[in-house]
Structure formats: structure tokens, C-alpha cells
Amino acid sequence: MVLSVQKLRAFAEYLIREEKSRATQEKYLRDVEAFYTFAGRQELTKELVIGWKKSLLEQGYAARSVNSMIASVNSLLDYLGLSCCKAKSLRMQHQSYCGEDQELTKAEYLRLLTASGRQKQLNLVLQTICGTGIRVSELSFFTVEAVKAGEVTVDCKNKTRRILIPNKLKKALLRYAQGQHILSGAIFVTRTGKPLDRSNIWAAMKKLCAAAGVKESKVFPHNLRKLFARTFYGMDKDIAKLADILGHSSINTTRIYIITTGSEHRRRLERLGLVI
8 A cells, every 4th residue: 555645634534533632633644744755655564664763763853752753653554454564662761850951940930921021811821821731722621601610621632621720810811801801702812713823822932031031942832731740749749630630641641741850850869868
């Protein structure tokens, strides 16, 4: 079998029928299109997929990124009935700490809030993601009705979960909605009434970096979610409960979210008192 544009379109429709989130659909299609470019008119074989995996490594892709792209293509192969052609993921050792340039600190987050100034919508977007731990794609579930009730029901990745809204955030969101004359439906919308786009939020956050004195590499929506996870875990120490709140099906995923920086890891080693 040779991969074709028609097969990619059929796979896209399959992802919709499977009720994959919009972000997941975009991710899978982006990866399989990259594979399609690599494969050309070659017959789909296990050797071809392994060759693509090797080429990604040669191009300098991180192991985690390679595994993510392989997972997308493996899903395509399952759909095409070619499970025998799937490639294995790269083996990875769990990292015990992350780089300093990757972790957004609470102090930096607060500076971003200050820098957002009179951009009330952006300010509340930051607080909503970081204050509840939601995915940026889940902002659309924050409706006037849900906020008034004090909790949001999110349907994502074939799972339904409830998100409790802190009282301060609830009051701030309702004040904003009233000021914008939003009486019902989604609170975070564009001037035309459409839900805010992930890319627009990303770009707006990046513009705050200079004024806030925060590296651009740290500023993106998902890092707000991770800050929530680390802060919650630091207080509660219940990783199973945190996994439920974040909507993770595996605690191993949650473990990635609460990794501390190398500096914090070093401080803990020093406190052991095992080196004299």
C-alpha cells in the first residue's frame, strides 16, 4: 500500500468520528503529513517507518518529540490495517529534574499578570488556566452559566470531568462578562463572538515577556498548567488526585508535570547531609 492524499483525508475524518480533540487532530495530521512527505510513493513497510524514525533523530528531534510523532503515525497505520508496520517508541529514562529555562516560576507568573495591565481578557485567561489547571483548549467550556454555578464540566478526549472554580476567579469572570455584556455562553470570545484561538493566546502571551522580564521560552499556555500542577502537588502531595484534576489517564504523565528544576534538586541533595 502507498500513502495518498485521499488516505490522509480519510484518516482526518476518522479522527473526527473518534471524537479526538481539535488539538489532537491537528497534531496527528501534522505528523502524518510529515511522514507522507518522507514516504513519497514508497510502499508502506515497517522498514520505511523505522527509517523515518531514524531520520527524525538525525534531524535533531528530541526523543520525546520523536516518540510523539511515531505515536501519530502508528495510529494512522492502525487505521489502515497495517499494524504490522508500526515502529516502537524510543526508550527513555524518566528525568528527575528539568532545565531552569523550562520552568515558569510563580514569581514570573505574577510578573506576567502585572504586565498584562489593562488587557483584562488576557489577564483572566492567564488566571483561569493557572488557577484551575485546565488545557488552553478547555477555555471554551467556561460559560457564564457554568461560572455562576461555580464549576465547569469539560468533555475532552472522550472523558468528562468537573472543574471547580476558585471564588475569587468566579467573581472576576462574572464582572468581566457583565462589563463585556456577555449574558450567556462562552466568556472568552473574540470581537466577532468566536472562541479564542490557541495561537492568538500564545502570541499575546509572548508580547508580555519583555515587560515582565521573563524568557519567551518559558511563556506558553501549557506552562501555566504545569505551574498549577507543581503548586497543587506542593501543598497536597496527592499525585492521584492531581491526575484526576488534570484529566490524565496515567500518573506517569502527571509525574512529568511536577518535575522540579535542577537547582531545587541540588538543594534537596545538599539537605541530605551525606557528603562531609
